[in-house]
Amino acid sequence: MSPRTRAALLRCARNPRVMAGLLLALAVIVVALGAPWIAPHDPQEQDLLNTLLPPMWSAGGDPAFPLGTDTLGRCILSRLIYGARVALYVAFVAATGAMLLGTVLALISGYFGGWVDWIIGRLVDIWMAFPPVILALILLVGMGAGVNKVILAIVLIGWTRFCRVIRSEVIVVRRRDYVAAARLAGFTHVQTIVKEVLPAVLPLVITLFSLEMGIAVIVEAIMSFVGLSVEPDVAAWGVMIADARTTMNQAPWGVVMPVAAIFATVLAFNLLGDGLRRALDPRLVTSRESL
Amino acid sequence: MATLEARGLTVTAGRGENVPKVLRELSFTVERGQVLGLVGESGAGKSMIGRVIGRSLPTGFRVASGSLLFEGQDLVGLPADRLTGLLGDRIAFIPQEPLTALNPVLTIGAQFGEHLERIGVPRGERRARAAAALKDVRLRDPDALLDLYPFQLSGGMCQRVLIAMAFASEPALIVADEPTTALDVSTQATVVQIIRRMQRDHGTALLFITHDLRLASRVCDDLLVLYAGDVVERGPAADVSAAPRHPYTRALQAANPPLAGTDRRLVTLPDQMPGISRFTALHGCRFAPRCPVADPTCATAVPPLEPVGTRHVVRCVGECLAKAAEATVAAPALVRGDARGETVLTVEGVSKHYPGKRDWLGRRGPGADAVKGADVTVAAGEFVGVVGESGSGKSTLAKLVMGLEEPTSGRIAIDGKPVIANDPASREIRLGALQMVFQDPQSALNPRRPVERLVTQSLEAPHHATTEAERLARARSLMLETGLSPDLLDRYPSQLSGGQKQRVNIARALCVTPRLLVADEIVSGLDVSVQAQILNLLLDLRAARGIGLLFISHDLAVVRYLCDRVMVMKNGDVVEAGPTEEVFSNPRHPYTRALMAAVPPEDPTVPWPPEVVES
Numbered sequence: 001m002s003p004r005t006r007a008a009l010l011r012c013a014r015n016p017r018v019m020a021g022l023l024l025a026l027a028v029i030v031v032a033l034g035a036p037w038i039a040p041h042d043p044q045e046q047d048l049l050n051t052l053l054p055p056m057w058s059a060g061g062d063p064a065f066p067l068g069t070d071t072l073g074r075c076i077l078s079r080l081i082y083g084a085r086v087a088l089y090v091a092f093v094a095a096t097g098a099m100l101l102g103t104v105l106a107l108i109s110g111y112f113g114g115w116v117d118w119i120i121g122r123l124v125d126i127w128m129a130f131p132p133v134i135l136a137l138i139l140l141v142g143m144g145a146g147v148n149k150v151i152l153a154i155v156l157i158g159w160t161r162f163c164r165v166i167r168s169e170v171i172v173v174r175r176r177d178y179v180a181a182a183r184l185a186g187f188t189h190v191q192t193i194v195k196e197v198l199p200a201v202l203p204l205v206i207t208l209f210s211l212e213m214g215i216a217v218i219v220e221a222i223m224s225f226v227g228l229s230v231e232p233d234v235a236a237w238g239v240m241i242a243d244a245r246t247t248m249n250q251a252p253w254g255v256v257m258p259v260a261a262i263f264a265t266v267l268a269f270n271l272l273g274d275g276l277r278r279a280l281d282p283r284l285v286t287s288r289e290s291l
Numbered sequence: 292m293a294t295l296e297a298r299g300l301t302v303t304a305g306r307g308e309n310v311p312k313v314l315r316e317l318s319f320t321v322e323r324g325q326v327l328g329l330v331g332e333s334g335a336g337k338s339m340i341g342r343v344i345g346r347s348l349p350t351g352f353r354v355a356s357g358s359l360l361f362e363g364q365d366l367v368g369l370p371a372d373r374l375t376g377l378l379g380d381r382i383a384f385i386p387q388e389p390l391t392a393l394n395p396v397l398t399i400g401a402q403f404g405e406h407l408e409r410i411g412v413p414r415g416e417r418r419a420r421a422a423a424a425l426k427d428v429r430l431r432d433p434d435a436l437l438d439l440y441p442f443q444l445s446g447g448m449c450q451r452v453l454i455a456m457a458f459a460s461e462p463a464l465i466v467a468d469e470p471t472t473a474l475d476v477s478t479q480a481t482v483v484q485i486i487r488r489m490q491r492d493h494g495t496a497l498l499f500i501t502h503d504l505r506l507a508s509r510v511c512d513d514l515l516v517l518y519a520g521d522v523v524e525r526g527p528a529a530d531v532s533a534a535p536r537h538p539y540t541r542a543l544q545a546a547n548p549p550l551a552g553t554d555r556r557l558v559t560l561p562d563q564m565p566g567i568s569r570f571t572a573l574h575g576c577r578f579a580p581r582c583p584v585a586d587p588t589c590a591t592a593v594p595p596l597e598p599v600g601t602r603h604v605v606r607c608v609g610e611c612l613a614k615a616a617e618a619t620v621a622a623p624a625l626v627r628g629d630a631r632g633e634t635v636l637t638v639e640g641v642s643k644h645y646p647g648k649r650d651w652l653g654r655r656g657p658g659a660d661a662v663k664g665a666d667v668t669v670a671a672g673e674f675v676g677v678v679g680e681s682g683s684g685k686s687t688l689a690k691l692v693m694g695l696e697e698p699t700s701g702r703i704a705i706d707g708k709p710v711i712a713n714d715p716a717s718r719e720i721r722l723g724a725l726q727m728v729f730q731d732p733q734s735a736l737n738p739r740r741p742v743e744r745l746v747t748q749s750l751e752a753p754h755h756a757t758t759e760a761e762r763l764a765r766a767r768s769l770m771l772e773t774g775l776s777p778d779l780l781d782r783y784p785s786q787l788s789g790g791q792k793q794r795v796n797i798a799r800a801l802c803v804t805p806r807l808l809v810a811d812e813i814v815s816g817l818d819v820s821v822q823a824q825i826l827n828l829l830l831d832l833r834a835a836r837g838i839g840l841l842f843i844s845h846d847l848a849v850v851r852y853l854c855d856r857v858m859v860m861k862n863g864d865v866v867e868a869g870p871t872e873e874v875f876s877n878p879r880h881p882y883t884r885a886l887m888a889a890v891p892p893e894d895p896t897v898p899w900p901p902e903v904v905e906s
Contacts, residue, residue, distance in 0.1 A: 002740075002783045003785060003786060004738055004783065004785060176734045176735075176737075177730070177735035178735050178736055180695060180729070181727070181729060184725075184726065185748045185751075185752055185803070186749055186753070186755075187751070187752050191752070196737055199737075200739070
């Protein structure tokens, strides 16, 4: 491991934002992966005798349903736990897709410059000028609802962010003499990009990836709220909010709980992303350590 | 009362018992109207004194003992508000980087005005005062200048503006930290001349911090040579430069290639100056591990400053002083390889024109000619120098030769085969014959690669089917050839010193056994003693491998030392070319003569700097 990498990891480990975000995100991931063992009930199991139960600590609560039940008597905790799976699946796959598409185009655009850069740059401009919500709705109406369609929509909206930010960093790295030196050492363009340019922009890619996961969680929640995402029989946070909103006055916890889950997850990814940016951004790092 | 007096000033880094002393027991005085030169290589602690005055020491550094008296009051213990009152008014600074020292979004007039406001000049008088001050530093048309922004001026003009600002408050003391390092040779001469004249006219005391012993000895009344935080020699400039007594001062002088006289191989010291973290392990003289005449007692106790002449003191023990003279006189004569091989590179009438920007009607602006019809040939085993100031087109020439830029017209051939910029066939021809050593090793070495993978980077390219073991063996032999310890193979560039980085840079270029190296300003960022090591390395490589070199530099003395033939460029034109000795002993073009006159001469009787040229 190079001292640079080690120093970067050390800075991450010392950064409270990174550690808080990482712990929170890990907790959500563990819960999502272990859902069948952690959840007290099946998320679809209805108990029509115990509908709209409050959480166990308030009056009338039942310890069998720790966070209470919804209108159909389904366990809110279990539905939250299973909902995390949907949220993280969408977050991970969509962010990966946006990252791959955006980074590859950014590398090509920033490395080759000239007319290639111009075309990709204008494409991003046009793409970003189009309202993202409309774009997503058109896609989902056109192709039909479904989680994978939501992922596609997020990828098609999110790649521009990666492309813009990473391209400017690639241009900075491209001007370093070591990139010219690699070409003079006989490296092909692909080799130069992969071995010399990509490692230098990787910290930025990781940071953006983390932030994109947070965005994807919110978009998925919105889409499942309006019923364009998961199948009706799948527990998702957006679906839970949609189901509970009719009884919000009698049973506010049915809305509060999934909102809290979304809040915590997005906060985790944003803290992580912001902390990584602070720990890995060469400009912020050098200004503090140069003296 | 002395304007500035240091009494046993000691600066330490870090906290605890055994902290390294970055400056150790520093004492000097600067009287009114006097110039004291602080000379040392990077890491010597010469900039620390300016930082103590400005109270801007790096975090963790502090003045542990001693005092720094400015007109009798101790700057170290002075309350912050009283110090702030002195700075910029009674004490002024001339910075190293003129372009970054001025705010790019304010006009010269606005910045000058701010400074004058600070020193209490009433609003109505400011513009006239600023214009008069600019006229004083021989800037033409000062009124128009006040409405310009810093980026519209050259580096030399910015530095003159800063000098005018520094003198505006009639300070008692001016601290100039490497004021000419970022400037061209001819600009350096002008700027030095202006500082010197202003200082004399105003009777200001001047602290002149520099790495250039030759320059310092021409500018200063007194010299103080620093090595790793210790004063090794202090005395009148004429005495120190004519008869340096400390082995380190001698080595500094011997490492500087001369611009005239007989060619001797530069005497280099082994290794480099110890870093701060190693200070605590050096109990005696910090120079002892590198000293050519050290005896065992040097390393155990710090030698005292011994007087050797009028006001001339040296930190060295008696016997060494006697031996130091012998060690440097015995420099061997320079052996030039005159066995010229076949011509590798032929450049005929090559030009590069950068087209101007299109305006909104699509018409092109005038553009710029970076290189206008240059002719060069370099044979194997031949060293050819290209000299010129910044903007002369010498770096563009290197890029054209390497195929990093496409020439507008003309022909480049390698081994007689014509090459163009970027087609696969030309690339193949270049890869077999040419390699480039880049100017800035910081930027030229990928910080994420260890040394082993840097020097053998070429083997990762297609058509090189090498095993890891072969690669390691190749790396080892390259390290040996460029004088690097094999221990460094696992290090990363951030863990190397400047000289080591430049060696790695050269080793990488040698990996595929090129017959011609193109080197763009490869020693300009290095200390004199490290520069000498690299120059000698290039000479040794020629003897061992018979490689040719296209050496691009702004430093005439370095080119004279290294090259067989030289060409002088100005604004894209080759104004003079020929065998080095001929060009340097009998320069024909006025520009060549002007360049040579701008270099401080060895002979102390020759007046320097030359008269200021109006700009």
